[in-house]
Amino acid sequence: GENVEQHPSTLSVQEGDSAVIKCTYSDSASNYFPWYKQELGKRPQLIIDIRSNVGEKKDQRIAVTLNKTAKHFSLHITETQPEDSAVYFCAAIYTGANSKLTFGKGITLSVRP
Amino acid sequence: NAGVTQTPKFRILKIGQSMTLQCTQDMNHNYMYWYRQDPGMGLKLIYYSVGAGITDKGEVPNGYNVSRSTTEDFPLRLELAAPSQTSVYFCASSYSQGASQPQHFGDGTRLSIL
Numbered sequence: 001g002e003n004v005e006q007h008p009s010t011l012s013v014q015e016g017d018s019a020v021i022k023c024t025y026s027d028s029a030s031n032y033f034p035w036y037k038q039e040l041g042k043r044p045q046l047i048i049d050i051r052s053n054v055g056e057k058k059d060q061r062i063a064v065t066l067n068k069t070a071k072h073f074s075l076h077i078t079e080t081q082p083e084d085s086a087v088y089f090c091a092a093i094y095t096g097a098n099s100k101l102t103f104g105k106g107i108t109l110s111v112r113p
Numbered sequence: 114n115a116g117v118t119q120t121p122k123f124r125i126l127k128i129g130q131s132m133t134l135q136c137t138q139d140m141n142h143n144y145m146y147w148y149r150q151d152p153g154m155g156l157k158l159i160y161y162s163v164g165a166g167i168t169d170k171g172e173v174p175n176g177y178n179v180s181r182s183t184t185e186d187f188p189l190r191l192e193l194a195a196p197s198q199t200s201v202y203f204c205a206s207s208y209s210q211g212a213s214q215p216q217h218f219g220d221g222t223r224l225s226i227l
Contacts, residue, residue: 009153034215043203044156046215089155100171101216105155 136204
């Protein structure tokens with residue numbers, strides 16, 4: 001089955017700096033890669049996603065890039081703000097029948113004011 | 114629009130007790146999921162359902178049971194609670210399993226087994 005790994009497990013940046021969170025996946029058939037943000041004590045919420053036919057996607061201060069050859073995808077957050085502090089989960093799935101979304105273990109991002 | 118609603122929010126059980134975690138969604142989603150989240154371990158899929166009357170095991174199904182008699186409801190049953198089942202449980206739903214169909218999560222149930 002699919003295996004998704006996230007590195008590093010924690011990341012601390014200064015407010016205003018950029019943050020990059022990288023994930024690797026094992027199943028070359030995976031074709032959909034969402035990112036979820038979970039603030040302390042709250043539910044995970046989708047913040048951005050990318051399909052395998054796209055190399056990059058942007059939404060205001062966040063972007064996701066996908067490298068299918070290397071089987072990794074990254075979340076980029078620019079101009080970080082304290083409210084960006086949270087746990088970020090990447091996930092991967094092959095969107096065929098009976099496929100299941102596989103999550104990474106999460107990365108804790110801390111933005112220092 | 115309530116989205117995905119989970120009850121209870123918190124519960125303490127004694128070893129060997131049983132309970133049902135409730136999950137209901139009002140988005141007419143076909144797919145529903147149960148995850149458990151342990152500290153530093155991400156989200157592990159327990160069971161999922163692709164529609165009423167259809168359920169299937171996820172990555173960590175042992176010690177749990179589910180049913181899906183309606184589109185809206187997907188309860189998770191713990192028959193003999195064990196300390197290893199102490200966790201935060203999230204229910205989620207999606208319109209389909211396809212791309213651009215994000216999973217919507219409930220607020221979670223924090224369960225402690227003592």
